[in-house]
Amino acid sequence: MRLLGSLGPLVLLLELELALCRGQATSQYCGPQGQAERLHFTGLGKGRWLDPQARPPESLDPLYRMVRGFLDVVQLNPFPEGLVRVALNEPSSVRTSDVVRYEAGYVVCAVIAALFLLIVPTVGFCFCCCRCRRRCGGRVKVEHKSMACERGSLMTFLLLITLLLLTGVVCAFITNQRTHEEVGPGVRAVPGMLNSLQGLVSDVPKELQAVADQFSIPQNRVLDELDDVGVNIGSTIHTQLRGTVYPMLASLHRVGQDLQVSLDHLQLFNSSTVYLQNHQEPLSSSLQNHRRQLLSLLQDAQCQGCASVLSHSQLLELGANFSQVPSVIGVLQKLKGVPEANFSNMVQKDNSTFNTLPLLTAVETADIVKELKEEVTQIPEQVRGLSEGFPGSEAADRWRQALAEAENSSRPYLHMIQKYERYRWIAGYVLSSVVLLVVICNLLGLGLGLWGISAREDSSHTEAKGEAGAQFLMAGVGLSFLFSGPFILLIFATFLLGGNIQTLVCRSWESQELYQFADTPGNLPPSMNLSHLLGLKKDVSIPSAYQQCKKGAALWKVLQLNGSYDPEKHLDINKYTARLQEEVRKFRVNMKDLDLLNEAAKRDLEAFRSSGIEKIDYPSFLAQVQKPVLKIDILKLIKELEKLGQAQTESALGQQLKEEAQALQTVYQEKILPQQAHAATLNRSVHALSASASNLQLVVSETLVNASTLKTELPVRAHWILRNESECFLNREMAYFNQYGDWAREMVTEHIATCQPLAGALDNGRVILCDLIANPWNAFWFCLAWCTFLLIPSIIFAIKTTKHFRPIRKRLSSTSSEETQLFHIPRVTSLKL
Numbered sequence: 001m002r003l004l005g006s007l008g009p010l011v012l013l014l015e016l017e018l019a020l021c022r023g024q025a026t027s028q029y030c031g032p033q034g035q036a037e038r039l040h041f042t043g044l045g046k047g048r049w050l051d052p053q054a055r056p057p058e059s060l061d062p063l064y065r066m067v068r069g070f071l072d073v074v075q076l077n078p079f080p081e082g083l084v085r086v087a088l089n090e091p092s093s094v095r096t097s098d099v100v101r102y103e104a105g106y107v108v109c110a111v112i113a114a115l116f117l118l119i120v121p122t123v124g125f126c127f128c129c130c131r132c133r134r135r136c137g138g139r140v141k142v143e144h145k146s147m148a149c150e151r152g153s154l155m156t157f158l159l160l161i162t163l164l165l166l167t168g169v170v171c172a173f174i175t176n177q178r179t180h181e182e183v184g185p186g187v188r189a190v191p192g193m194l195n196s197l198q199g200l201v202s203d204v205p206k207e208l209q210a211v212a213d214q215f216s217i218p219q220n221r222v223l224d225e226l227d228d229v230g231v232n233i234g235s236t237i238h239t240q241l242r243g244t245v246y247p248m249l250a251s252l253h254r255v256g257q258d259l260q261v262s263l264d265h266l267q268l269f270n271s272s273t274v275y276l277q278n279h280q281e282p283l284s285s286s287l288q289n290h291r292r293q294l295l296s297l298l299q300d301a302q303c304q305g306c307a308s309v310l311s312h313s314q315l316l317e318l319g320a321n322f323s324q325v326p327s328v329i330g331v332l333q334k335l336k337g338v339p340e341a342n343f344s345n346m347v348q349k350d351n352s353t354f355n356t357l358p359l360l361t362a363v364e365t366a367d368i369v370k371e372l373k374e375e376v377t378q379i380p381e382q383v384r385g386l387s388e389g390f391p392g393s394e395a396a397d398r399w400r401q402a403l404a405e406a407e408n409s410s411r412p413y414l415h416m417i418q419k420y421e422r423y424r425w426i427a428g429y430v431l432s433s434v435v436l437l438v439v440i441c442n443l444l445g446l447g448l449g450l451w452g453i454s455a456r457e458d459s460s461h462t463e464a465k466g467e468a469g470a471q472f473l474m475a476g477v478g479l480s481f482l483f484s485g486p487f488i489l490l491i492f493a494t495f496l497l498g499g500n501i502q503t504l505v506c507r508s509w510e511s512q513e514l515y516q517f518a519d520t521p522g523n524l525p526p527s528m529n530l531s532h533l534l535g536l537k538k539d540v541s542i543p544s545a546y547q548q549c550k551k552g553a554a555l556w557k558v559l560q561l562n563g564s565y566d567p568e569k570h571l572d573i574n575k576y577t578a579r580l581q582e583e584v585r586k587f588r589v590n591m592k593d594l595d596l597l598n599e600a601a602k603r604d605l606e607a608f609r610s611s612g613i614e615k616i617d618y619p620s621f622l623a624q625v626q627k628p629v630l631k632i633d634i635l636k637l638i639k640e641l642e643k644l645g646q647a648q649t650e651s652a653l654g655q656q657l658k659e660e661a662q663a664l665q666t667v668y669q670e671k672i673l674p675q676q677a678h679a680a681t682l683n684r685s686v687h688a689l690s691a692s693a694s695n696l697q698l699v700v701s702e703t704l705v706n707a708s709t710l711k712t713e714l715p716v717r718a719h720w721i722l723r724n725e726s727e728c729f730l731n732r733e734m735a736y737f738n739q740y741g742d743w744a745r746e747m748v749t750e751h752i753a754t755c756q757p758l759a760g761a762l763d764n765g766r767v768i769l770c771d772l773i774a775n776p777w778n779a780f781w782f783c784l785a786w787c788t789f790l791l792i793p794s795i796i797f798a799i800k801t802t803k804h805f806r807p808i809r810k811r812l813s814s815t816s817s818e819e820t821q822l823f824h825i826p827r828v829t830s831l832k833l
Helices: 002-021 061-074 081-089 096-102 104-132 147-197 204-213 216-226 229-298 307-313 329-334 343-355 357-364 366-377 393-454 464-510 513-519 530-534 542-550 567-571 574-584 599-610 618-625 634-647 651-752 756-805 818-823
Strands: none
Touching: 061 104, 061 464, 061 756, 081 096, 096 104, 104 464, 104 756, 147 393, 147 756, 204 651, 216 366, 216 651, 229 307, 229 329, 229 343, 229 357, 229 366, 229 599, 229 651, 307 634, 343 357, 357 366, 366 574, 393 464, 393 756, 464 513, 464 756, 513 530, 513 542, 530 542, 542 756, 567 651, 574 651, 599 651, 618 651, 634 651
16 A cells, blocks of 8 residues: 555656647647538529520531521521511501512512422423323434433433432431421420529519528537537647646656655754764763773783784774764754645646646536527528518519410410421421432432443343333432422422521521610510510610629619619628627636645745755765764674683683673664664765755746746636637637528529529520521421422433433444443353364
8 A cells, every 4th residue: 555655646747748748639620620611501593594505516517507608698688677666566557668678588589489380390291291292201213422421421410410419308307307306395495484484583582581591500500519619618728738737747746756855855864963963972982981991901911812902992982973063953944844735636636627627618618608509599680581671572473474474375376386397397208208209210210221221232131121210210300390399389488487587586686686676665566565574674774684684683683673672781690790709709717726836835845945955064964974983893893802702811801801892792782783874874865965955946946936937827828728719719600600691692692583594594595496496497498499409400311311221213333332332241252162
């Protein structure tokens, strides 16, 4: 138990050293690790947003550009603002001459179509009649030398025209199918766009309320972090102060131990000195008596062999004179009652108090944290009124009604468009198939005809192949004449509609002339006043509204709401956060329980410092303690006396010497041994005190100064750390509310109360109508017209080529003719050996 008690201070010292050697923990709220985490809010306002429509680049883009270039040549006139104004306001007042003047390019195309519709069927009818009388499209009657060149040229031109027809009909099939695939989804997207825009204003209050409700996200995060703020701040104070407190406690513990050791040595020093001084005189008297007695015995003439012992006996006296050393009673008087304090218990208490600093801080800040939670739990009045302050009820009703009427009135027309589009698609598919049949007939006719010509040198061949080729070519001619009327009618109908959509609507829509026209007063009838229907502000034009909405302008900046609305006023939570800042700055930490050096310990150290222990004349003590107690070895003298007594012939003298040896032995046991023991103790204490007194005085003085200074500085430093951590904690919590404010501001101005969906709907409408529908629509009639007008040279070259495929009535007999050279196919003959 005594051993365990002596190990207690050592264990405490080791704990302090280990705590000091641990790595310094970082601050809880300051630095990178104290940054506010990213909060996750639920996005709002996406229900009314339409996916932006865009036509991806494709292989038909060059064809689309060619068609638009052709339409730009056909329609050179700008947007007919006056003509459209009259047509919308007074349709009966529209003059035909104005329409013809604007549509001059289309009129020219209409004349060309009419001539085609009149001439081509008529020529076909005449050709049919002529063929019935066997007067047209016969055969070559007489073969001549240039016929092969003529036939080759005709076949080459027909083949080139057929390939162009094939290219055109493939493009016609593709664009016809593309138009059919885009019209259906495009038409069905119109009601969806109108329906999604109906909630552009009416859904705003509900979504604003959803924004206000998400204020609970930063609230809950701050409430959670307030639970641990006291412990965390206390831990930071403990972490940043332990580098100073732990060394101080270890120093106090060591000073207390050194002080106790010095006091123990000083007390032993004094007790040994007093004992030696008190017993020195009696011992000296006893030794003098025994020396006189020995000298008288040893100087007796009858004493045999006593000369050597006599010289030793003469030195039987004290070696050290402790009466010459100074007294240390004065120093002991000054250290009376020291140590008054238990330094080990004091350090253990201070260490325990310092280690519980996080919990003490949490306890001291508990009331303020409770008040903070009550403040945080309350939602700011401005945020609660975020949805109530939106003045959009009247505008929402007008907006919803206008879009609902537009949606209802558009549905019959949209159904009609889908129905007629199906008819157009079937007609386009059929007529494209006819062109494809013409291409097939031309290719089969050319193939069979060329086969028949190459076989004419064979005497066994028939003219069936060439005749079949001629029949295929004439079938293609017949199909061309037969369907030329439907071709031109479908082409002109789709051309007139698609071309005007492109030149009148799409071109002006893309250049925003259409918005400018709709914004000019008087251009639209009162029932179609878009500014009124959309509820635009009086100082906002339609083009300006479109541009602002495209950039994400707020509704209240564009629409005529029944009041003003400022989201910044509702999202301003400075008053709310100011009260939180005021409460956080009330945090306090009390360091009074951490005394470090109590009054008793302070008195002990001050008493030791002023005791004068370092001024003791240690050299005088050292000079005496280094001398032996006796100048001779008394045990050796006793043995010599015993031997000498036995060697004497005179029994009486021998007996006296033995008795004297026995008396010296008694003196040695009773007086000299205690003197030697105290002299050894005094020697150790003198050496210990002389080595440590001066340094210990400096350590004590330094400890007193450091303890006093640290006791004054600790509350200041703790308060500074507390303020710094409180500010960092406050900044962290404010960052959560700022995240909400930034998110709410973005939601309100860019996703909820924004007219950007309106601009997006207009852009999507233009992309659907002009890029996805009008482009393939116009490309279809362009490709079909391409094929239709190429049918004329196809007819001509097919008729002329047919004559060369039929049998020739009178042929040249020369085998070296150009025809034979051109189409001769060598035959395998037998060889005679």
